[in-house]
Amino acid sequence: MYHPLSGKDAQYGSTPTVHPAKVPFTESTAYWLGLYFVFNLGLTLFNKFVLVSFPFPYTLTGLHALSGCAGCYIALERGAFTPARLAQRENLILGAFSVLYTINIAVSNISLQLVTVPFHQVVRASTPLFTIFISSIFLRTRFSIMKLVSLLPVVAGVGFATYGDYYFTAWGLILTLLGTFLAALKTVVTNLIQTGAGGRLKLHPLDLLMRMSPLAFIQCVIYGWYTGELERVRAYGATQMTSTKAVALLVNGVIACGLNIVSFTANKKAGALTMTVSANCKQVLTIALAVVLFNLHITPTNGIGILLTLIGGGWYGYVEYQEKNKKSKVLDRM
Template sequence: MRSTCPIFTILIYRFFYGRTYSQATYISLIPVILGVGLATYGDYYFTGIGFTLTLFGVVLSALKTVMSNRIMTGSLALPALEILLRMSPLAAVQSLLYAIATGEASAFSAWVAEGSLTPSYSSALLGNGLLAFLLNVSSFQTNKLAGALTMTVCANLKQCLTVLLGIVLFDVTVGVWNGAGMLVTLVGAGIYSKVELDSKGKKVEATLAKDLRSDADAGPRVS
């Protein structure tokens, strides 16, 4: 389900912003999406409510990626650090309320009261928070430079790389279809990158040609 995020990203751009992509881009996304499906083949199980909530989460994920890009590249043009400054307190309050509602906060308080919060645990929590902060900064900045659709493609690629790391580090066993799916995703990501680079190159050439025509139409300048 997570691998279909590029589809919802395209739909959001198309219906809300009127943006379209080239046919080559659409075709290049097919192996990126199907490859992840093959990489996880044989591990499918779900309930109706689970499927619905997962689908809703995918739509929200695509919407978050698109809106983050629009905030950083649109009329606001906010930098990544300012977005974090504005959003992190809200996210912290939301997480705290959810922890209280689920009983996690009381369990953590009891764990601290038992003296389990040692300096090593505190350092681990601080390090985890620092890594999360750096991840958010790099993610927002990459979204601003590369675009929302590219971010969703990278997310699919990350899923396959996670499985590869699991094979290397934890001796995770995968089947032939799973290995083929990872390969298909890697190839699809490479094709998508090539298509996007060619598209951006054509846009730059068109912009330069337009500027040259404008200068030629303006005639010689008199100082």
């Protein structure tokens, strides 16, 4: 007979081996990071195509927010999650976060119009550095030397991967740098809100997205009206909109909704820095595909950069796995 309180078998006096429950693959960090990789890559390239024929970044951002809202309400009706009950202070925090959420998307879409895809990706490659800076200064987070060193080939590799294909305006450079900082800040804050590390907030990814999307949509409408973009969209719709373009916008919105859901879920499971490193590995594949899709030239230096980034991403993943495994063993001994 086995006594659960003592952990011993009454007959033999030995402690049985207890195996931890196996996590289903669809619940694993690797699964959600993989989905994030695919959706992020697809939306970046699709946005570039869409903005060529539909040059209205605030409207496109609003479409993304509206799509996310629709997707979350469908999930709510199907019982995928239960909304949390929040106090007024927590609602104010989410309201402030929604502004960051909206501006981050809008700045990224605007900067894509002013720079080439490779230049956009190489600047965004510095996101892990911004993430480390924000986490260290404001959250007092410490990172191991090995983890910091593994970031070097990731960041440098994207630089090599885009060497020779830079085109940007001064305004494009400023917006791309701003977008990179905002992306890092949003990633850190998203993780805090979902894990509860920043206070009482600990929201389900779909719950967070459902609350963010309507606020983001309203803000996009206000920005679009203030800049005169809505009037230009109305004129565009009356003279140049076709069924093909409408379908492309619909598909773009569906992909954006999927990316938001996947991004929030992966962030909760993997953490802020891992998310930014995963995004960097996506950058080099974006560059490789952009060479084909946008007729850009690639050199041996670019190839070395792509290889460097992939090696760095793999190294970081190994270091992350080793550190988590070590922490798990320490907890098991306690």
